[in-house]
Amino acid sequence: MTGLAAAACAACCVLPALLAAGVLGGAGWAAVNRFLPGVAVALAVLAGLSWWWASKRRHTTGCASGNCSCT
Numbered sequence: 690m691t692g693l694a695a696a697a698c699a700a701c702c703v704l705p706a707l708l709a710a711g712v713l714g715g716a717g718w719a720a721v722n723r724f725l726p727g728v729a730v731a732l733a734v735l736a737g738l739s740w741w742w743a744s745k746r747r748h749t750t751g752c753a754s755g756n757c758s759c760t
Contacts, residue, residue: 694732701725 704722707713713721 691733691736694729694736697725697729697732701729 700721704713704718704725708715708718
């Protein structure tokens with residue numbers, strides 16, 4: 690997820706260069722410029738939520754004293 694968010698963010702940064710080089714036209718830039726920042730933010734939020742969920746499920750107590758409970 691984080692890699693996808695970084696790719697979407699990098700694509701947002703490359704858009705002005707593509708527009709200046711003539712690779713992307715004005716209408717194409719306007720269409721992409723409307724949804725790409727939202728995609729980058731949504732993917733970043735999903736990456737954060739998946740990290741939080743994965744860290745929440747870790748085994749938090751030690752088994753050194755023989756008490757092995759995952760509460």
